[in-house]
Amino acid sequence: MTDAAIRFERVTKAFGVVRAVDDVSFDLPQGALVTLLGPSGCGKTTTLRLVAGLELPTAGRIEIEGRDVSRLAAAERRIAMVFQSYALFPHMNVLENVAYGLVVGGARRQAAEADATAMLKTLGLEGLGARLPAELSGGQQQRVAVARALVLRPKVLLFDEPLSNLDARLRRRVREDIRDLQKRLGLSVVYVTHDQQEALAVSDLVVVMKDGRIAQKGTPIELYDAPADAFVADFMGEANVLQGEVLSAADGRGCVAIGGVVLDAAMRDHPPGTAALAVRPEAIRLAPPEEPGLPGRVRRAAFLGQTREYEVDTDAGALFVVTPASAEAWAEGAAVACRLERIIPLRA
Structure with a gap:
């Protein structure tokens, strides 16, 4: 059988x-x-x-x-x-x-x-x-x-x-x-x-x-x-899909250029070059604007009990961000740095 x-x-x-x-x-x-x-x-x-x-x-x-x-x-x-x-x-x-x-x-x-x-x-x-x-x-x-x-x-x-x-x-x-x-x-x-x-x-x-x-x-x-x-990234949960350039990626970490800044993040191996890059909402941490990250400004903030949701405008496009309710809260209009903690390179 x-x-x-x-x-x-x-x-x-x-x-x-x-x-x-x-x-x-x-x-x-x-x-x-x-x-x-x-x-x-x-x-x-x-x-x-x-x-x-x-x-x-x-x-x-x-x-x-x-x-x-x-x-x-x-x-x-x-x-x-x-x-x-x-x-x-x-x-x-x-x-x-x-x-x-x-x-x-x-x-x-x-x-x-x-x-x-x-x-x-x-x-x-x-x-x-x-x-x-x-x-x-x-x-x-x-x-x-x-x-x-x-x-x-x-x-x-x-x-x-x-x-x-x-x-x-x-x-x-x-x-x-x-x-x-x-x-x-x-x-x-x-x-x-x-x-x-x-x-x-x-x-x-x-x-x-x-x-x-x-x-x-x-x-x-x-x-x-x-x-x-x-398509799969967006259908299997929320995903921010950004256009960027992979500068290097090996051993579970990568260096990418997005929105005019160079970021280091967890990432699977991918050949250097331009690529579509997905970032899950929960893989973005908001930090004070002087810290390293993708500069942005909070356009919308919502408290949902266990989590907070944000829409953040950046030079790479709008980001949807989800943080635990226990994390620092950010008001609408606040300047922030978006720390992309995990990036998923996508097939063309």
């Missing part, structure tokens, strides 16, 4: 002359969670539908646990999907919703409800079987949808924007629930979102998509610390 739960080999899906997915290849390791991340129209949902069998590829090969499923219908793939809307039956109680797929598949109702009851217990929903979906919170409805999918014992579980209907606080709690469940049960999961924080929080592997192609794939840390280009 292959060590990949899902394998895409040069998969293309065309709708007429439009290639929604264009020559995409990636592996989902067994028991891992891979997130397809990107803006609207990038091809991530079409990729998910190709995994599910709701779309068939125009070209290429899709494998699930070593079996070619490229031409198989959804019902033949042992894939379960949790939809953005949850798609719970409003007239059925929770137990009936979870047991529904088993009953439709031919299981006896008593056996199906026993399996559904066990799955509700696994997901922390014990005692809620008699309630209607409308009597549950958003987070509970999400877990019912997951229970209905898991009770079918799928090879792979798919999530399509599962948290988009939840408020910010509940979204964080439910994404933690999903991640804990995935790890505890060793599930192989494909997760679609456009939310970078979700992707960073839940993923073993992130596939960033743009215009139907893979812009970059890697672990959350790899994509955050070493984005390949400005």
Whole structure:
């Protein structure tokens, strides 16, 4: 058996002359969670539908646990999907919703409800079987949808924007629930979102998509610390992208010219020459103007509780800066030196 739960080999899906997915290849390791991340129209949902069998590829090969499923219908793939809307039956109680797929598949109702009851217990929903979906919170409805999918014992579980209907606080709690469940049960999961924080929080592997192609794939840390280009840098969290010149870079530090000044900072190796340079907002420290750094002036300052946010005008362009609330506060209009503590050179 292959060590990949899902394998895409040069998969293309065309709708007429439009290639929604264009020559995409990636592996989902067994028991891992891979997130397809990107803006609207990038091809991530079409990729998910190709995994599910709701779309068939125009070209290429899709494998699930070593079996070619490229031409198989959804019902033949042992894939379960949790939809953005949850798609719970409003007239059925929770137990009936979870047991529904088993009953439709031919299981006896008593056996199906026993399996559904066990799955509700696994997901922390014990005692809620008699309630209607409308009597549950958003987070509970999400877990019912997951229970209905898991009770079918799928090879792979798919999530399509599962948290988009939840408020910010509940979204964080439910994404933690999903991640804990995935790890505890060793599930192989494909997760679609456009939310970078979700992707960073839940993923073993992130596939960033743009215009139907893979812009970059890697672990959350790899994509955050070493984005390949400005698109990935900006999509995997905030990034200030500046034009500058790399004077030297070796052994984890570099010397660059930006905005008329020469700065030394942590930086991966890069050949000398002009380059696009990304700086994360939290990698900038504001200091008194007489200290070394890129001179600037605070245009906007905001206190957000745990952090402070600043917009600083410099000769290299406007910088977005995030500092801990405990750090020195700077008023709007203040002259500052921007200390760039880590610089990420980007691919042209």
